[in-house]
Amino acid sequence: xxxxxxxxxxYWTIAALALxxxxxxxxxxxxxxxxxxxxxxxxxxxVTRLSELGLPRPLAVTALMALALGIIAMALLLVVPAVVxxxxxxxxxxxxxxxxxxxxxxxxxxxxIAFEAALETSLAKLGEAIRDRGAVLAEGVWRSVTGLLGxxxxxxxxxxxxxxxxxxxxxxxxxxxxxxxRQHAPTIRALASDIDxxxxxFVRGQVTVxxxxxxxxxxxxxxxxxxxxLAIGVVAGLISFIPYIGxxxxxxxxxxxxxxxxxxxxxxxxxxxxxxxxxxxxxGNFLVPRIVGNSVRLHPVWLLFAxxxxxxxxxxxxxxxxxxxxxxxxxxxxxxxxxxxxxxxYGGPRDTPPPDQDPQP
Numbered sequence: 001x002x003x004x005x006x007x008x009x010x011y012w013t014i015a016a017l018a019l020x021x022x023x024x025x026x027x028x029x030x031x032x033x034x035x036x037x038x039x040x041x042x043x044x045x046x047v048t049r050l051s052e053l054g055l056p057r058p059l060a061v062t063a064l065m066a067l068a069l070g071i072i073a074m075a076l077l078l079v080v081p082a083v084v085x086x087x088x089x090x091x092x093x094x095x096x097x098x099x100x101x102x103x104x105x106x107x108x109x110x111x112x113i114a115f116e117a118a119l120e121t122s123l124a125k126l127g128e129a130i131r132d133r134g135a136v137l138a139e140g141v142w143r144s145v146t147g148l149l150g151x152x153x154x155x156x157x158x159x160x161x162x163x164x165x166x167x168x169x170x171x172x173x174x175x176x177x178x179x180x181x182r183q184h185a186p187t188i189r190a191l192a193s194d195i196d197x198x199x200x201x202f203v204r205g206q207v208t209v210x211x212x213x214x215x216x217x218x219x220x221x222x223x224x225x226x227x228x229x230l231a232i233g234v235v236a237g238l239i240s241f242i243p244y245i246g247x248x249x250x251x252x253x254x255x256x257x258x259x260x261x262x263x264x265x266x267x268x269x270x271x272x273x274x275x276x277x278x279x280x281x282x283x284g285n286f287l288v289p290r291i292v293g294n295s296v297r298l299h300p301v302w303l304l305f306a307x308x309x310x311x312x313x314x315x316x317x318x319x320x321x322x323x324x325x326x327x328x329x330x331x332x333x334x335x336x337x338x339x340x341x342x343x344x345x346y347g348g349p350r351d352t353p354p355p356d357q358d359p360q361p
Contacts (some may be wrong), residue, residue, distance in 0.1 A: 039159075
């Protein structure tokens with residue numbers, strides 16, 4: 001007996017709430033599995049391509065996992081410690097930077113001397129707060145990465161989950177397809193295809209763009225000799241998935257440090273400005289159109305909202321799934337709007353005006 005639409009909606013709502021409750025209760029325990037699934041989803045197209053070229057799927061999965069583990073191990077051993085060390089050093093240097101900014105403002109704009117006392121107090125408090133909070137945050141992140149739990153999650157459990165998911169990906173997809181309600185299977189498949197296209201275009205593409213920009217900014221700032229250039233470049237690149245935010249945050253930090261470090265050296269300051277200008281040109285005119293595609297970009301406000309809400313509700317695990325969920329919700333909302341615009345509620349006959357009123361033109 002076919003279930004009514006209202007009853008089906010009730011069942012799907014209960015299932016969604018149960019999934020959210022499970023994620024909220026088991027968030028930390030699910031972290032390695034979510035991370036492994038993300039890695040498997042990211043690498044699966046490469047596995048499929050290698051399989052189509054004649055390489056057995058187990059061998060393709062093994063080769064890609066070995067390459068990915070090598071890159072991650074290199075990052076953990078070489079890049080991450082240097083970035084964390086520079087971040088801690090930067091937070092400790094902020095009070096000195098702000099004092100230099102105060103002296104510069106007092107010298108260049110003497111008419112603002114009336115505000116000097118308040119400015120000095122505010123900058124001093126801001127610098128001390130950033131130094132205290134930043135050091136605690138950086139040390140906490142470093143402990144979480146280098147701790148025993150982090151080693152187990154990222155070096156044992158996560159690769160195993162990713163390996164088996166990539167190996168069995170076709171069977172997993174086929175098994176999920178067999179569980180779809182037959183009445184709505186074609187619609188669900190079409191929606192799943194749109195969601196996959198959106199996630200693939202945005203998440204896979206944007207991760208690639210962020211890594212390229214992080215490498216570019218860190219290398220370029222290091223070549224011009226900017227202090228803390230590695231940390232600023234990596235941060236600017238990794239948060240570039242939100243359009244303009246990475247360039248604004250990284251540019252403000254880098255130019256501020258350049259003004260403090262290279263004062264009186266306009267060529268060096270101009271080089272830092274040029275690095276971020278070139279980065280924006282590369283991102284907007286080459287990387288994003290070629291790798292991500294403009295048709296699947298998500299609105300920055302929607303991304304920030306999703307990351308904030310999921311991070312608050314489900315912790316770091318929620319932040320990992322926030323962008324895919326935001327992309328999926330966007331597809332479902334567009335589908336719902338299309339259904340509404342094709343319904344009688346939207347395009348039905350016009351209301352008949354009352355007898356004492358003339359019809360509107």
